[in-house]
Amino acid sequence: MASSSSNLISLKTSDGTVFKVERALAKTMKTVQAIIEEADANIYMIPIHNVFSHHMDMIIDYYKLSVAGKSKEFSVEKLDNDELKDFLLAVHYLNMEDLFEVLTQAVADRLEKKSVGYVRKYFGIENDFTPEEYAAIRKKNDWAFKGDDIEPEEDEEKQEE
Amino acid sequence: MAGKISSTDVHKIQRHNVDDMISDLPEGVLLHILSLLPTEDVVRTSVLATKWRHLWTYLSVFDFKIPYPLYNKSKDQNQNSVNCLLDLVGRLLRKSNCVERLSIDIFVIGVDGDKVSSLISSASKHKLQYLKLSLGVPIPNDKFALPHCFSAFESLNELCLGLRFTLCIPSDICFPSLKKLVVSDVEFANEESVQQLFSGCPVLQELTLYNCYWENIEQINIAISTLRKLTIYFDPCCVDDEDDEMTVMIDAVNLLSLSCTCHAAIRFIPVNLTSIVDAHVHLEDYSQLVPVLYVAHCIFELLSGLNNVKSLDITNDTLECLIDRTEVDLNLLPTFHNLTHLCVYNFTDESTATSGVLPDILRKTPKLEVLYIPTVVREYLVGEDSLLNSLPCCLKSSLKRLCILYFSGDEDEIEFVRLFLKNAPFLGEIQLFCVRSLLANVEKVADIQDQLQSVRPGACVIKFLNGSAQRQYNLLAKFR
Numbered sequence: 001m002a003s004s005s006s007n008l009i010s011l012k013t014s015d016g017t018v019f020k021v022e023r024a025l026a027k028t029m030k031t032v033q034a035i036i037e038e039a040d041a042n043i044y045m046i047p048i049h050n051v052f053s054h055h056m057d058m059i060i061d062y063y064k065l066s067v068a069g070k071s072k073e074f075s076v077e078k079l080d081n082d083e084l085k086d087f088l089l090a091v092h093y094l095n096m097e098d099l100f101e102v103l104t105q106a107v108a109d110r111l112e113k114k115s116v117g118y119v120r121k122y123f124g125i126e127n128d129f130t131p132e133e134y135a136a137i138r139k140k141n142d143w144a145f146k147g148d149d150i151e152p153e154e155d156e157e158k159q160e161e
Numbered sequence: 162m163a164g165k166i167s168s169t170d171v172h173k174i175q176r177h178n179v180d181d182m183i184s185d186l187p188e189g190v191l192l193h194i195l196s197l198l199p200t201e202d203v204v205r206t207s208v209l210a211t212k213w214r215h216l217w218t219y220l221s222v223f224d225f226k227i228p229y230p231l232y233n234k235s236k237d238q239n240q241n242s243v244n245c246l247l248d249l250v251g252r253l254l255r256k257s258n259c260v261e262r263l264s265i266d267i268f269v270i271g272v273d274g275d276k277v278s279s280l281i282s283s284a285s286k287h288k289l290q291y292l293k294l295s296l297g298v299p300i301p302n303d304k305f306a307l308p309h310c311f312s313a314f315e316s317l318n319e320l321c322l323g324l325r326f327t328l329c330i331p332s333d334i335c336f337p338s339l340k341k342l343v344v345s346d347v348e349f350a351n352e353e354s355v356q357q358l359f360s361g362c363p364v365l366q367e368l369t370l371y372n373c374y375w376e377n378i379e380q381i382n383i384a385i386s387t388l389r390k391l392t393i394y395f396d397p398c399c400v401d402d403e404d405d406e407m408t409v410m411i412d413a414v415n416l417l418s419l420s421c422t423c424h425a426a427i428r429f430i431p432v433n434l435t436s437i438v439d440a441h442v443h444l445e446d447y448s449q450l451v452p453v454l455y456v457a458h459c460i461f462e463l464l465s466g467l468n469n470v471k472s473l474d475i476t477n478d479t480l481e482c483l484i485d486r487t488e489v490d491l492n493l494l495p496t497f498h499n500l501t502h503l504c505v506y507n508f509t510d511e512s513t514a515t516s517g518v519l520p521d522i523l524r525k526t527p528k529l530e531v532l533y534i535p536t537v538v539r540e541y542l543v544g545e546d547s548l549l550n551s552l553p554c555c556l557k558s559s560l561k562r563l564c565i566l567y568f569s570g571d572e573d574e575i576e577f578v579r580l581f582l583k584n585a586p587f588l589g590e591i592q593l594f595c596v597r598s599l600l601a602n603v604e605k606v607a608d609i610q611d612q613l614q615s616v617r618p619g620a621c622v623i624k625f626l627n628g629s630a631q632r633q634y635n636l637l638a639k640f641r
Contacts, residue, residue, distance in 0.1 A: 108197035144204035
């Protein structure tokens with residue numbers, strides 16, 4: 001018995017893989033939902049840029065867990081920092097509220113209480129302050145640094161993994 | 162390029178062409194992540210790069226604290242840290258316009274009263290919903306007048322003032338949206354100040370007065386018709402003799418919940434507490450300087466005002482204030498017509514025996530269904546109140562659950578529980594919180610279970626539970 005194709009939406013990831021997903025799952029992706037609603041006729045295939053097939057795998061995992069009431073079991077621990085950031089970008093693009101909250105929380109957990117150097121590395125930020133500017137801000141916001149006398153280089157070195 | 166490349170590898174190869182990964186995450190997403198971090202981490206981002214310098218100031222929730230001084234620093238250095246923080250907060254409040262929740266919590270140390278006024282003034286320009294100010298001793302002098310701009314806090318829902326100052330409250334103070342007010346460690350300048358503060362909160366629902374100082378004040382009137390929950394905590398041990406004559410009038414027709422912890426000589430005058438549902442009372446006569454009769458009168462007056470209550474927590478210490486029968490007429494206890502839950506517990510030492518006043522209380526609780534007591538009541542086994550003579554009618558008509566918070570399994574205790582089982586036909590559950598040595602003795606527990614079950618076999622569930630203090634605390638918290 002062939003299943004009704006109107007219950008499945010086809011999504012094509014950036015790396016060319018086609019995923020057939022339930023309409024209910026597509027509904028959690030506000031970006032996709034908007035495309036469906038704007039289309040005149042039944043849309044055949046929706047391309048989702050910035051989203052790779054390994055992202056879709058995780059999205060489907062999360063969806064299955066949350067339908068079973070087990071969304072707390074979803075974990076991104078095995079992703080390294082880059083992979084987590086990429087996944088967050090994908091989910092942000094798709095505009096998926098719940099999963100976005102989960103992922104931003106995961107990023108926040110990884111950044112909590114970390115040194116300035118670690119955060120710079122995590123986001124790939126370059127320090128474009130002059131030493132004088134740096135020292136001035138550092139002094140004014142000293143409270144956040146527990147009053148330790150830290151030079152910029154020391155910040156970089158204190159990388160707690 | 163031999164071999165297959167997985168999609169993750171492809172992605173990483175593409176990544177190398179991007180220098181600054183920050184452009185991958187839009188500012189809104191970054192702010193969202195920052196909003197999940199503690200304020201300390203968030204302020205630290207200001208030194209990451211020029212682009213981050215002010216990003217953190219766009220958040221709306223801030224929690225600044227210096228909970229204790231750094232012991233490896235001098236007093237001056239600690240003072241500087243505090244001033245530095247206050248300046249930081251001042252700059253934030255002037256730069257931003259979207260702060261909604263602000264908390265400043267600093268250990269007890271001198272703070273510049275002018276700095277505080279200026280902070281409050283800057284804060285009044287935001288649409289603050291929550292404000293907590295817990296600050297130390299002001300310099301140069303003791304007094305601090307709440308700035309008039311406080312009245313500009315139109316959207317403030319919740320205010321926690323922990324100002325160890327002598328507080329002068331302007332007469333036109335007004336918090337039009339304030340629902341919850343916590344005042345701690347404050348010394349009010351005079352009675353007018355107190356009145357002005359309360360009358361400036363037209364929609365107040367929750368009020369907590371914690372460890373305030375009332376040196377020049379003899380009477381406080383808490384007349385707030387919208388009030389639903391009132392908590393009064395004056396450390397029972399830290400009371401001057403001068404405070405012994407203090408009076409607190411509570412006129413709150415919509416009050417649902419009242420908690421009073423203080424010296425037993427403070428006189429409460431409850432007025433019209435017709436809506437009251439639950440109450441927590443701990444009155445301790447720590448100094449023993451005030452006449453017993455006066456203390457008893459105060460307690461009777463408070464309990465009479467609470468006689469509509471459904472659930473009552475009362476400490477053993479409170480009951481012990483009434484123990485002298487030569488002076489105290491226990492018939493003056495009110496009847497609690499609606500009381501179904503009564504919990505008597507020990508404020509400090511959990512093993513202190515239940516007061517002999519309990520039988521008199523039980524005679525005034527005709528509808529009691531659930532009873533928690535610290536230990537068994539010896540008075541029920543011997544003497545005038547022996548169950549051979551008189552039995553509170555609630556045992557026969559309504560009691561469903563009995564809990565003993567400190568049970569060691571001796572003969573008297575077993576006999577007491579048996580008496581209850583024999584005389585309380587609706588008793589369906591007994592919880593015995595046991596000392597560790599009893600619980601460890603599995604045979605003894607089984608033996609006691611048998612002895613008790615033989616009274617009315619199978620009719621009542623009897624549980625032997627771990628009586629640790631933490632468990633009890635959790636239990637009592639749930640009970641409340």
